[in-house]
Amino acid sequence: MDTADLGLPVDVPSTALFTDHYELTMLQAALTAGTAGRRSVFEVFTRRLPEGRRYGVVAGTGRVLDAVENFRFDPGVLGFLRERSVIDAETLDWLAGYRFGGDVWGYQEGEVYFPGSPIMRVEGTFAECVLLETVILSILNHDSAIAAAASRMSSAAGGRPLIEMGARRTHELAAVAASRAAYVGGFTSTSDLAAGFRYGIPTVGTSAHAFTLLHDRERDAFQAQVDSLGRDTTLLVDTYDVTEAVRTAVEIAGPELGAVRIDSGDLLLVAHRVRQQLDELGATNTRIIVTSDLDEYAIASLAAAPVDAYGVGTQLVTGSGHPTCSMVYKLVARAESADPTDPLVPVAKKSSGGKTSVGGRKWAARRLDEHGVAEAEVVGTGPVPDDLRERQLLVPLVKDGRVLSREPLDVVRERHVSARAGLPLSATQLSRGEAVIPTEYV
Amino acid sequence: MDTADLGLPVDVPSTALFTDHYELTMLQAALTAGTAGRRSVFEVFTRRLPEGRRYGVVAGTGRVLDAVENFRFDPGVLGFLRERSVIDAETLDWLAGYRFGGDVWGYQEGEVYFPGSPIMRVEGTFAECVLLETVILSILNHDSAIAAAASRMSSAAGGRPLIEMGARRTHELAAVAASRAAYVGGFTSTSDLAAGFRYGIPTVGTSAHAFTLLHDRERDAFQAQVDSLGRDTTLLVDTYDVTEAVRTAVEIAGPELGAVRIDSGDLLLVAHRVRQQLDELGATNTRIIVTSDLDEYAIASLAAAPVDAYGVGTQLVTGSGHPTCSMVYKLVARAESADPTDPLVPVAKKSSGGKTSVGGRKWAARRLDEHGVAEAEVVGTGPVPDDLRERQLLVPLVKDGRVLSREPLDVVRERHVSARAGLPLSATQLSRGEAVIPTEYV
Numbered sequence: 001m002d003t004a005d006l007g008l009p010v011d012v013p014s015t016a017l018f019t020d021h022y023e024l025t026m027l028q029a030a031l032t033a034g035t036a037g038r039r040s041v042f043e044v045f046t047r048r049l050p051e052g053r054r055y056g057v058v059a060g061t062g063r064v065l066d067a068v069e070n071f072r073f074d075p076g077v078l079g080f081l082r083e084r085s086v087i088d089a090e091t092l093d094w095l096a097g098y099r100f101g102g103d104v105w106g107y108q109e110g111e112v113y114f115p116g117s118p119i120m121r122v123e124g125t126f127a128e129c130v131l132l133e134t135v136i137l138s139i140l141n142h143d144s145a146i147a148a149a150a151s152r153m154s155s156a157a158g159g160r161p162l163i164e165m166g167a168r169r170t171h172e173l174a175a176v177a178a179s180r181a182a183y184v185g186g187f188t189s190t191s192d193l194a195a196g197f198r199y200g201i202p203t204v205g206t207s208a209h210a211f212t213l214l215h216d217r218e219r220d221a222f223q224a225q226v227d228s229l230g231r232d233t234t235l236l237v238d239t240y241d242v243t244e245a246v247r248t249a250v251e252i253a254g255p256e257l258g259a260v261r262i263d264s265g266d267l268l269l270v271a272h273r274v275r276q277q278l279d280e281l282g283a284t285n286t287r288i289i290v291t292s293d294l295d296e297y298a299i300a301s302l303a304a305a306p307v308d309a310y311g312v313g314t315q316l317v318t319g320s321g322h323p324t325c326s327m328v329y330k331l332v333a334r335a336e337s338a339d340p341t342d343p344l345v346p347v348a349k350k351s352s353g354g355k356t357s358v359g360g361r362k363w364a365a366r367r368l369d370e371h372g373v374a375e376a377e378v379v380g381t382g383p384v385p386d387d388l389r390e391r392q393l394l395v396p397l398v399k400d401g402r403v404l405s406r407e408p409l410d411v412v413r414e415r416h417v418s419a420r421a422g423l424p425l426s427a428t429q430l431s432r433g434e435a436v437i438p439t440e441y442v
Numbered sequence: 443m444d445t446a447d448l449g450l451p452v453d454v455p456s457t458a459l460f461t462d463h464y465e466l467t468m469l470q471a472a473l474t475a476g477t478a479g480r481r482s483v484f485e486v487f488t489r490r491l492p493e494g495r496r497y498g499v500v501a502g503t504g505r506v507l508d509a510v511e512n513f514r515f516d517p518g519v520l521g522f523l524r525e526r527s528v529i530d531a532e533t534l535d536w537l538a539g540y541r542f543g544g545d546v547w548g549y550q551e552g553e554v555y556f557p558g559s560p561i562m563r564v565e566g567t568f569a570e571c572v573l574l575e576t577v578i579l580s581i582l583n584h585d586s587a588i589a590a591a592a593s594r595m596s597s598a599a600g601g602r603p604l605i606e607m608g609a610r611r612t613h614e615l616a617a618v619a620a621s622r623a624a625y626v627g628g629f630t631s632t633s634d635l636a637a638g639f640r641y642g643i644p645t646v647g648t649s650a651h652a653f654t655l656l657h658d659r660e661r662d663a664f665q666a667q668v669d670s671l672g673r674d675t676t677l678l679v680d681t682y683d684v685t686e687a688v689r690t691a692v693e694i695a696g697p698e699l700g701a702v703r704i705d706s707g708d709l710l711l712v713a714h715r716v717r718q719q720l721d722e723l724g725a726t727n728t729r730i731i732v733t734s735d736l737d738e739y740a741i742a743s744l745a746a747a748p749v750d751a752y753g754v755g756t757q758l759v760t761g762s763g764h765p766t767c768s769m770v771y772k773l774v775a776r777a778e779s780a781d782p783t784d785p786l787v788p789v790a791k792k793s794s795g796g797k798t799s800v801g802g803r804k805w806a807a808r809r810l811d812e813h814g815v816a817e818a819e820v821v822g823t824g825p826v827p828d829d830l831r832e833r834q835l836l837v838p839l840v841k842d843g844r845v846l847s848r849e850p851l852d853v854v855r856e857r858h859v860s861a862r863a864g865l866p867l868s869a870t871q872l873s874r875g876e877a878v879i880p881t882e883y884v
Contacts, residue, residue: 015614017635017636017639018609018614018615018617018618018634018635018636019609019634019635019636020607020609020610020633020634020635020647021633021634021635021638021645021646021647022633022647022648022649022650023647023650024635024647025647025649025670025671025675026647026649026650026652026653026667028670028671029649029653029666029667029669029670029671030653030656030666031670032666032669032670033657033662033665033666033669033670035656035657035666038656040656042652067614077639080635080638080639081635084638084645086635086645088670126652126656130650130652130653133610133650133652134609134610134614134634135614137610137611138609138610138611138612138613138614138617139613139614141610141611141612142612142613142614142616143613165462167460167461167462167576167580168462168575168576168579168580168583168771169579169580169583169584169766170580170583170584170616170765170766171580171581171584171585171613171615171616171619171620172457172460172509172576172577172580172581172584173460173613173615173616174584174612174613174615174616175460175580176460177613178613191462191463191464192460192461192462192463192576193459193460193461193462193463193466193522193523193528194459194460194461196463196522196526197459197519197522203463203526203528204463205462205463205464205465205466205467205468206464207464207467207468207471208464208465208468208572208575209772209773209791210468210484210568210572210575210772210773211468211471211472211572213773213776213789213790213791214472214477214480214482214568214773214776214789215475215477216778220475223475224471224472224474224475224477225468225471227471227474227475228467228470228471228473228474228475228530229467229470229471233467238791239791239792240791240792241792314766314768317766318765318766319765323612323760323761323765324611324612324756324759324760326756329610330651330652331651331652331655331656334655334656336658347655347656348655349651349655349680349681349682350681350682350683
């Protein structure tokens with residue numbers, strides 16, 4: 001069954017109100033001034049990576065495409081804007097007919113990025129493009145932050161499976177997007193049923209302390225779980241005494257016991273002890289799943305421990321210290337009219353204060369060294385040099401308002417693995433450092 | 443017009459899938475074992491405040507009530523669970539009829555809390571209560587984190603207005619909840635139209651650099667904005683040269699100019715210069731709004747600056763360093779059956795590892811000193827001492843599955859001001875420290 005047939009668990013009839021008030025008042029002023037139709041180019045980029053990070057991960061592109069398609073002003077929304085006197089009657093009329101009719105180019109989802117990378121480029125009239133600012137940034141800033149943390153965790157985990165378990169630590173719908181972004185960044189599965197429903201991500205579960213405490217004895221809880229879910233289940237063994245729990249678990253489920261979960265204590269030490277005990281009991285195939293405030297560093301520290309899977313919650317959904325990216329959506333060029341033959345004029349904020357940016361409609365390409373390893377992110381406004389023509393990073397996503405294609409998440413996930421593998425080796429070291437390749441402007 | 447008449451901008455047909463996989467498999471195992479009906483008490487609490495914080499702020503309670511009411515398994519959801527073989531047929535049948543029929547008690551929204559405070563208590567059968575874990579924690583962990591940051595910012599701002607502008611820095615729906623939580627914590631307005639629509643929070647807007655850059659000259663942009671939006675608008679003055687922009691702004695709008703916004707540079711210095719210039723130009727009533735990665739410390743540092751309002755984005759919606767609380771949902775007591783006369787047995791995880799908790803169904807009260815200032819959070823499982831009877835913090839929110847009442851956000855917002863004012867003075871100091879009052883268990 002295609003999960004899309006089920007519809008959204010959360011039906012978003014319109015994304016048009018995921019918008020800052022000023023987008024609409026700027027629209028009104030531009031309509032009045034006759035400048036709303038000027039052909040414009042907006043770009044999404046970040047001036048810096050989060051402190052110490054070597055690369056960023058583009059995630060949320062697929063959600064942006066949904067948001068752009070569903071960005072329309074229905075009567076309820078227009079009624080609200082009228083009631084609140086946010087904008088005048090002419091602007092309301094204009095919005096009633098709004099559908100984005102421009103073009104969107106972007107880095108492919110799962111690709112890596114660096115400071116200045118033009119991750120997404122939105123082209124059309126000023127009016128149609130400016131309205132999309134807030135929702136595009138919301139999605140890319142959130143999802144890319146989670147994917148970047150996930151990517152670091154997945155490289156720290158080596159080939160071991162990673163389960164996303166953070167739903168309870170973030171907003172209930174941010175959690176669904178976080179599961180998706182985590183999957184893009186290399187996670188294997190999620191505990192979040194809504195993410196399974198919406199995106200088809202495999203869902204898994206273990207058991208909570210409450211289940212053990214509900215029963216008169218730990219033994220009764222284990223028996224109940226095995227009776228109902230079979231031997232290939234995961235028993236939580238740290239409610240009382242871990243050693244006793246492991247003994248009871250194998251007694252009840254036999255050596256076919258699927259896994260045990262350890263959720264507290266010194267995981268390195270406990271994992272070793274539990275592995276030894278399981279092996280002595282003949283449960284050599286029983287896996288050990290560890291959870292408990294893991295981040296990429298804790299995961300890396302368990303590399304030599306007999307751990308079979310990691311469950312990660314808080315640190316994943318909060319971006320492991322960086323819950324948002326600092327992506328911005330900037331007007332970089334505009335013409336004097338809507339006429340496509342009218343030349344684009346590069347524009348950029350000029351004042352001091354560290355927020356300047358580079359004007360002009362940009363291309364981007366990743367230059368490789370002789371071994372095929374990335375050596376620079378090249379961003380330019382002029383013609384693309386011949387040697388970079390095949391290494392361009394921006395692809396068309398939306399043409400004349402029509403979404404060109406959608407990608408299965410597994411494709412995105414594989415792309416991320418390749419993109420990361422194409423970076424210099426130091427990309428995946430966990431210690432703090434600079435962006436692993438420089439950004440060059442030409 | 444009541445904004446509720448407009449419906450939700452985001453229609454959530456059911457909250458039932460905002461649930462971890464294991465809640466459903468535990469349910470299945472408990473149904474099989476005959477323990478699912480055991481009368482149970484779950485409590486939401488945190489073992490610690492975020493590092494350095496003096497108090498927490500309860501936020502999201504109203505959203506929890508919505509989530510509990512809308513927690514039901516419709517055919518689409520059941521079809522997904524069947525297709526994925528998450529649970530067996532008997533459990534699916536049980537879920538088809540699910541409606542929460544128990545009781546919920548909680549701290550009133552806007553109240554402050556401390557480590558161990560039983561912020562919410564959910565009572566009913568194990569089966570009906572365990573399912574609510576994920577969505578309740580998602581909401582309270584997210585919203586309370588934002589409200590706590592907002593509260594620190596609002597006390598740092600003194601009486602000056604605070605505008606929530608963070609939508610672009612967080613998930614698009616987390617942003618709506620963040621606006622709500624910020625309002626609870628003392629913010630005055632939001633840029634997020636969806637938050638205005640959904641919760642009636644006042645929305646405001648200024649202008650972006652893109653609007654200035656769209657026009658041939660800054661002067662044209664200002665003229666367009668004033669022509670369309672009137673003199674009482676906010677002009678963004680830092681696209682090129684601030685001094686020149688302020689001069690142009692007053693030239694165009696006259697001394698009736700509503701406000702100018704400064705979004706970069708040394709805000710303290712620039713605000714002083716701009717104030718002086720505005721005054722010299724006769725625009726003595728023109729306000730100064732500052733934005734640019736503000737947090738509570740930056741806001742406090744501008745206390746002596748001629749600033750009239752703060753716009754806060756990233757740091758607000760990411761909880762100013764603490765994007766989530768560490769609230770947990772724990773089974774603290776259960777009976778051997780559903781029979782209400784069957785005694786409740788306190789239960790708690792026992793193993794080492796720092797995750798132990800205190801068993802038993804709890805009450806909580808705030809003890810005051812002779813001046814009426816809070817001196818301890820008292821949490822107990824026995825009878826409530828006479829002197830604390832009137833100071834109890836848990837109130838009934840849901841009775842037999844029915845939501846007892848809903849509160850307007852303004853009531854919640856005022857409650858927070860009172861609750862914070864009832865704490866010792868050091869509560870609002872920004873420097874890192876311990877919880878401002880101790881939690882005592884009796």
